[in-house]
Amino acid sequence: MRPIVTIFLFIPFLLVAWQNGAQANWWYLGVEPRLNSGLSPGSGGDGQAQIIGAGVIGPASAEKNCKSTHLTAKQQAICSRSPPVLQAVSAGARLAIEECQHQFRSARWNCSITPENPDNIFGGVMLVNSREAAFVYAISAAGVAYSVTRACSRGELTDCSCDNRVRTRHPNNWQWGGCSEDIHFGEKFSREWSDSGEEPVKEGVLHGPKGLAGQLMRKHDSEAGRRAVRSRMQRVCKCHGMSGSCSVRVCWRKLPAFRVAGAALAALHEGAALVRLAQRGGRRPARLRPARPDLKRPNKTDLVYLEDSPDYCEKNITLGIPGTRGRICNRTSLGLDGCRLLCCGRGYQTRVRDVTEKCNCRFVWCCHVKCELCRHKREEHVCN
Numbered sequence: 001m002r003p004i005v006t007i008f009l010f011i012p013f014l015l016v017a018w019q020n021g022a023q024a025n026w027w028y029l030g031v032e033p034r035l036n037s038g039l040s041p042g043s044g045g046d047g048q049a050q051i052i053g054a055g056v057i058g059p060a061s062a063e064k065n066c067k068s069t070h071l072t073a074k075q076q077a078i079c080s081r082s083p084p085v086l087q088a089v090s091a092g093a094r095l096a097i098e099e100c101q102h103q104f105r106s107a108r109w110n111c112s113i114t115p116e117n118p119d120n121i122f123g124g125v126m127l128v129n130s131r132e133a134a135f136v137y138a139i140s141a142a143g144v145a146y147s148v149t150r151a152c153s154r155g156e157l158t159d160c161s162c163d164n165r166v167r168t169r170h171p172n173n174w175q176w177g178g179c180s181e182d183i184h185f186g187e188k189f190s191r192e193w194s195d196s197g198e199e200p201v202k203e204g205v206l207h208g209p210k211g212l213a214g215q216l217m218r219k220h221d222s223e224a225g226r227r228a229v230r231s232r233m234q235r236v237c238k239c240h241g242m243s244g245s246c247s248v249r250v251c252w253r254k255l256p257a258f259r260v261a262g263a264a265l266a267a268l269h270e271g272a273a274l275v276r277l278a279q280r281g282g283r284r285p286a287r288l289r290p291a292r293p294d295l296k297r298p299n300k301t302d303l304v305y306l307e308d309s310p311d312y313c314e315k316n317i318t319l320g321i322p323g324t325r326g327r328i329c330n331r332t333s334l335g336l337d338g339c340r341l342l343c344c345g346r347g348y349q350t351r352v353r354d355v356t357e358k359c360n361c362r363f364v365w366c367c368h369v370k371c372e373l374c375r376h377k378r379e380e381h382v383c384n
Contacts, residue, residue, distance in 0.1 A: 065079075065086055066079035066080050066083050066086065071197075072196055072197055074196035074197075075193065075196045075197055078192060078193060078196060081159070082157060082158060082159050084151075084156060084157055084158075085148065085151070085157055085159075085189070087151070087156070088144070088147045088148045088150075088151040088156070088157065089144055089147070089148070089193065091147040091151075092140075092143035092144035092145070092146060092147035092148065092190075093140070093143060093144075094143075095143040095146060095147060095258050096136075096139045096140045096142070096143035096144075097111075097113065097121075099139055099143070099258060099259065099262035100135065100136060100139050100262075102259070102262065103135075103139075103262050103263065103265075103266040104132075104266075106335070106336050106337035106342070107312075107336045108312035108313060108324055108336070108341075108342060108344070109125070109132055109309075109312040109321070110327075111132075111136075112320070112321075112322050114320045122136060122320070123319055123320020123321070124316075124318055124319035124320050124321075125310065125319055125320060125321065127209050127319070128307050128309070128310055128319070129213070129214050129217055129305055129306035129307045130305050130306075130307050130308065130309040130310065131269050131272045131303070131305045131309055132269070132309060133217075133305065134217065134221045134269065134272055134303040134304060134305045135221075135265060135266070135268075135269045135303065137217075137218050137221040137222050137225065138221045138222060138224050138225030138228065138265050138268070138303055139225055139262060139265055140194075140222070140225070141190050141191075141194055141221075141222035141223070141225040141226050142190075142225035142226060142228055142229050142258075142261050142262075142265065143258070144186075144189070144190040144193060144194075145183070145186040145187050145189070145190035145225075145226045145229055145230075146186065146229050146255060146258055146261070147186075148185070148186040148189045148190065149181050149182060149183050149185065149186030149187075149229075149255060150181065150186075150255060152181065152182050152185055152186065153179050153181040153182070159185075160182055160185040161179075161182070162179040162180055162181070162182060163180040163181060163182035163183070163184065163185075163253065164180075165184070166180045166252075166253060171251075173249065174237060174249035174250065174251050175248070175249070175250055175251070176250070176251060176252065177250035177251065177252060178236075178238075178250060178251075178252035179252060180252040180253040180254070181233075181253060181254050181255050183229060183230045183233055183253075183255065184230075186226075186229075187226045187229075187230060190222075190226055191222070191223070191226065194218075194222050195219070198215060198218075201215055206277055206279075206286075207277070207306075212277065212286060213276075213277035213288070213306055214306065216277070216286070216287070216288050217275070217288065217304055217305065217306055220288060220298075220300075220304050221303050221304060223300060224265075224268065224300065224301050224302060224303055225261075225265060227300060227301050228261045228264045228265050228268075228301070229255065229256070229258075229261045231301070232256040232260055232261055232264065233253050233254070233255065233256065234253065234254050234255075234256055235251050235252070235253055236251065236252055236253075236254050237249050237250065237251040237252075238250050238251075265303070268301070268302060268303045269303055271302070271303075272302065272303040272304060272305050273290065273295060273296065273297075273298035273302050273303070273304045273305070274290070274291040274292075274295060274304075274305060274306075275288040275289060275290060275291055275298065275304045275305070275306060276288070276289060276290075276291045276306070277289075277306075288304055312324070313344035313346075314344075324342055324343060324344060324383050325346075325383055325384065326382060326383060327342055327343075327382070327383045328380055328381065328382055328383075329342040329343055329348055329381050329382070329383055330381070331348070331350075331381045339381055339383065342383060343383035343384060344383075346383060346384040347383075347384045348381045348382060348383050348384055349381070349382050349384060350379060350380070350381050350382075351379075351380055351382065352377050352378070352379055352380075353377070353378050353380060354375060354376075354377060354378075355375070355376055355377070355378045356373055356374070356375050357373070357374055357376075358371040358372070358373060358374075359371065359372055359373070359374035360372045360374070
């Protein structure tokens with residue numbers, strides 16, 4: 001029987017199998033974890049090995065993984081049509097996790113993951129329809145759309161290639177050429193994949209992890225994540241002509257750096273809209289509306305959430321929140337990484353560490369860089 005994993009995460013490709021409580025044998029859909037055993041206290045951990053990234057599955061195992069019992073029947077069918085797409089999905093999962101951890105590295109919730117939980121690597125945080133859950137849904141959908149689009153342009157998938165639709169436009173002073181990356185195909189696949197992972201909502205269940213309101217929130221935020229990538233597509237041009245005259249200018253569309261989309265979604269997280277479920281009479285479907293009349297109605301590019309965020313200051317085993325005790329803070333910063341905010345008013349301790357680092361590096365012909373090892377003292381501030 002397939003476990004009801006999508007109830008807890010709703011982004012099935014981010015799940016992880018964890019055996020014996022010590023070693024991750026495979027990320028869901030074949031994303032291999034990389035472990036970091038030398039964590040500093042500021043990393044939010046307790047010195048234990050933590051996952052800091054992921055690898056990508058190989059084509060030999062893709063077809064076998066299409067039959068995974070963790071996939072819904074619809075997702076298995078999508079995968080079976082083109083097993084290599086699983087490589088792109090797993091790469092998208094990696095992008096999403098790493099970008100989430102980068103964007104929230106200085107916040108009270110630093111996108112910590114709990115690989116010992118096979119149902120939801122983000123822990124119980126995803127059981128709360130908060131701003132942070134909204135960001136995870138958005139960045140996950142964006143990661144898959146981005147990775148599938150990139151795989152198309154590289155010729156790694158048989159169902160797509162370059163975007164030829166742009167060639168139907170006739171701009172002035174330049175012409176289309178090269179391989180424009182097909183973000184429309186990436187968006188379509190990401191939407192189909194995430195929608196196929198949804199559990200049907202039982203009639204009358206409106207709220208909670210399995211409710212209609214949460215499903216509408218997930219779909220809205222996932223779509224906002226995809227739009228964050230599409231709206232930032234770049235036009236790149238190259239000149240051709242005698243003696244650099246640029247008599248012919250050829251242009252194509254390419255994906256932005258994923259960091260650009262991640263930063264945009266992080267900004268939307270700060271301004272996410274609080275909404276509620278509005279049931280309309282007759283056959284008209286239920287929709288999400290602003291929770292209060294004085295709030296702006298969100299558009300399709302905004303992130304929305306249904307519940308206030310939990311307390312990320314203190315450790316919460318039930319929700320998988322590590323708390324901020326032991327996190328390194330910046331004493332002079334007034335931002336989220338500052339000791340006043342990050343330590344939640346508990347204060348901080350200052351300590352001095354002996355650090356050995358490479359220094360005085362120079363290039364030696366030929367062909368390597370030779371460095372000295374320098375020791376110095378570093379002052380650190382750690383939350384109580």
